[in-house]
Amino acid sequence: MADSSVTHGHGAHGEDQNLWDGAKEPMKASYGKLMMWYFLVSDAFTFAGFLIAYGALRFSSPTWPEPDFVFASFPFVKAHWPLVFVTFMTFVLIFSSVTMVRAVQEGHRENRRGVVFWMFLTILGGATFLGSQAYEWTTLIKYENVSLERNPFGRYIADGELVDASGKPVLENGAPVVVKKDDSYLLHGHEHDGKIELEKKYIKYTSGTYAGQVQEVGQGPKAFGALFFFITGLHGFHVFSGVLFLTIIMLNAMSGLYVSRKNGYEMVEKIGLYWHFVDLVWVFVFLVFYLL
Amino acid sequence: MAGHQTYEEQKQLVFYGLKLLAVITIVEVAFALFAKGHISPSITFGKDGGFGQALYMLAMVGASVYKAYFIVFYFMHMAHEVRGLVLSVLLPTTLLIWAIIAFFQEGGSWGSRREQIKEKNLEVVQPAPKPQGYILPGTYNG
Numbered sequence: 001m002a003d004s005s006v007t008h009g010h011g012a013h014g015e016d017q018n019l020w021d022g023a024k025e026p027m028k029a030s031y032g033k034l035m036m037w038y039f040l041v042s043d044a045f046t047f048a049g050f051l052i053a054y055g056a057l058r059f060s061s062p063t064w065p066e067p068d069f070v071f072a073s074f075p076f077v078k079a080h081w082p083l084v085f086v087t088f089m090t091f092v093l094i095f096s097s098v099t100m101v102r103a104v105q106e107g108h109r110e111n112r113r114g115v116v117f118w119m120f121l122t123i124l125g126g127a128t129f130l131g132s133q134a135y136e137w138t139t140l141i142k143y144e145n146v147s148l149e150r151n152p153f154g155r156y157i158a159d160g161e162l163v164d165a166s167g168k169p170v171l172e173n174g175a176p177v178v179v180k181k182d183d184s185y186l187l188h189g190h191e192h193d194g195k196i197e198l199e200k201k202y203i204k205y206t207s208g209t210y211a212g213q214v215q216e217v218g219q220g221p222k223a224f225g226a227l228f229f230f231i232t233g234l235h236g237f238h239v240f241s242g243v244l245f246l247t248i249i250m251l252n253a254m255s256g257l258y259v260s261r262k263n264g265y266e267m268v269e270k271i272g273l274y275w276h277f278v279d280l281v282w283v284f285v286f287l288v289f290y291l292l
Numbered sequence: 293m294a295g296h297q298t299y300e301e302q303k304q305l306v307f308y309g310l311k312l313l314a315v316i317t318i319v320e321v322a323f324a325l326f327a328k329g330h331i332s333p334s335i336t337f338g339k340d341g342g343f344g345q346a347l348y349m350l351a352m353v354g355a356s357v358y359k360a361y362f363i364v365f366y367f368m369h370m371a372h373e374v375r376g377l378v379l380s381v382l383l384p385t386t387l388l389i390w391a392i393i394a395f396f397q398e399g400g401s402w403g404s405r406r407e408q409i410k411e412k413n414l415e416v417v418q419p420a421p422k423p424q425g426y427i428l429p430g431t432y433n434g
Binding site: 027028029034037038040041044045048049052053055056057058059060061062066068082083087090091094095097098100101102105109182272273276277279280283284286287290291292 | 306377
């Protein structure tokens with residue numbers, strides 16, 4: 001009597017017993033898929049926290065660097081092409097998301113070759129995105145001298161005229177350089193004794209609270225660099241780990257491991273959820289950093 | 293699971309999704325460049341710091357939320373999950389609405405009081421008179 005009540009805790013109720021044995025899936029989704037969904041919810045909150053912090057700091061700053069001025073470089077081209085390269089990166093992620101959906105669909109049909117083919121394309125897309133991000137970071141760090149604590153990108157807070165350290169107007173083609181409120185600038189840097197030094201620029205304001213005064217044109221809001229590298233870095237890390245897991249699962253699929261499981265390549269479906277989430281986060285990173 | 297769709301229907305959905313996301317992204321970027329004066333230098337409502345910029349931002353957020361909805365519901369098959377799963381994933385994210393309101397309010401208030409904060413940081417306060425050591429006389433060295 002005592003024995004049976006231990007082994008069949010709910011022996012008297014057939015249905016309950018089935019529940020405890022895992023016969024019924026809660027919410028008609030497997031354990032792995034459910035847990036992936038809830039992991040993604042928590043991850044969404046991590047990213048949302050970072051992006052909201054970006055917004056709060058941006059609101060707290062008198063000026064903020066203009067994205068279409070900051071993100072305007074393109075590989076092999078010496079041109080100012082605002083947002084073109086990040087649009088390319090967005091397309092790479094969209095394409096890899098689409099190939100991922102195809103891989104999941106082929107998995108449902110138990111088509112091993114299809115799964116491997118589409119997963120391979122997805123991995124290629126992820127790797128391309130990572131390479132593009134490496135280019136973007138290199139440009140910012142090496143050539144534009146942005147770091148976690150240094151931000152040479154800024155915008156003038158009022159109209160004015162550029163002057164030198166002694167207060168004499170800077171001339172360009174014989175005419176003084178006039179700048180307007182909200183115009184963007186980049187302080188060029190050079191290396192000096194192994195340290196980066198930013199150029200000194202001075203402005204004589206002709207409007208606003210400081211009208212008539214000469215002031216140094218300082219760095220832009222310093223939080224910009226830290227926010228950019230942490231948030232795009234965290235996203236890039238997700239892409240990187242996604243590529244890693246996609247590769248492992250593709251190799252497993254190739255080896256025929258999932259054929260014997262006969263569950264419609266559920267592993268591919270789970271990594272698919274993760275991969276789409278990475279694309280989803282990019283939608284908002286793209287919005288916050290590049291579009292607004 | 294998309295078990296009740298035929299294979300051809302599923303494939304069609306994928307290419308529809310590709311077209312949809314591509315078109316929205318192109319329109320977003322083109323609109324951003326237009327609103328910030330890169331196409332016609334006289335049009336700069338996207339960065340005027342006022343009502344125009346607010347509308348511009350709202351449109352951009354709307355387009356992004358729609359993209360997110362499409363990815364979650366059709367690429368991640370949320371549309372075919374049971375109601376309980378959908379709600380348990382989507383309801384918690386509504387907490388973010390308050391997070392956005394609260395933190396943006398905080399940031400804005402900080403931004404509008406920067407001068408005051410600077411003044412307060414520089415303020416010199418008269419030091420308080422030295423306590424007399426009334427508990428044990430002569431033991432206070434502060």
